[in-house]
Amino acid sequence: MTARRTIPRHAIVLPALCWRADGSEFHAVTVDISGEGIRMRSATTPPMDAELGCSIRGVGAMQIRVVRTGAVDFAVRVMGRGATPGEVVRSLVGLARLQAPPPEEVRVYRRVVPERRAVQVALADGTSIPGRIVNLSASGVALQLDMPLEVGQVIVVGRHRAKIARRIDGGVGAAFLVSLDEATVGEHTVL
Structure with missing residues (x-):
């Protein structure tokens, strides 16, 4: 049985120039980085334990x-000379995040604008405030509110x-704790 790696890997593709102690050079491309090191690809594979310079x-x-x-x-x-291992990791992880931004949110349920858009919103302290539904789906609702509310509330x-x-302009987006039945969500839905 092979042990599975638990250290997160960050994909990063950057050109690299590597050189040996004798001054000979070869090109490589980074593949990913983790707390264990940097994985690279190249037509030239250096021997195990080789110490190289790399840019x-x-x-x-x-x-x-x-x-x-x-x-x-x-x-x-990464060894001691030049950039420290911590600096290299921070730089590469930052660049990896730029290369692979988080995926865009995918909406699973269709959004509708109900005929009856006025709704009362109750807060944990019992306060009730009027709201206006921008749109809703089986999983949540976008609301216009006159009072700012906190994410997570x-x-x-x-x-x-x-x-x-x-938060959205003039209101909030909220996820229902129990999703609505998608078949019942439509223009006639009343929350």
Whole structure:
């Protein structure tokens, strides 16, 4: 049985120039980074435990040591000279996040604008405030409110408990704690 890695990996694709102690150079491309090191691909696979100089675009020059080799890739650890391992990791993780932004939210349920848009919103302290439904789905509702509410706050919209998920212009988006039956959500829905 093979042990599964639990250290998170961040995909990052950047060109790198590597050089040996004798001054010979080869090109590589970063594949990913983790707390264990940097994985790279190259037509040239250096030998295990080789100590190399390396310059990765956007990060800078560093000393590395080969800790694993494969047919077309190899893994390295950053050593002391040049950028510190912590600086390299922070730079690469930041660049990885820029290369792979979080996926856009995908809506599962269709949104509708009900005929009856006025609704009462009850707060945990018993305060009731008027709201106006911008749109709703089986999973949540967008509301216009005159009072600012906090993300994470639990409210009751009409008769349905919901948790505020985000702020929108002039109001909030809230997710129902118990989704509505999608088949019953339409223009005639009354919360």
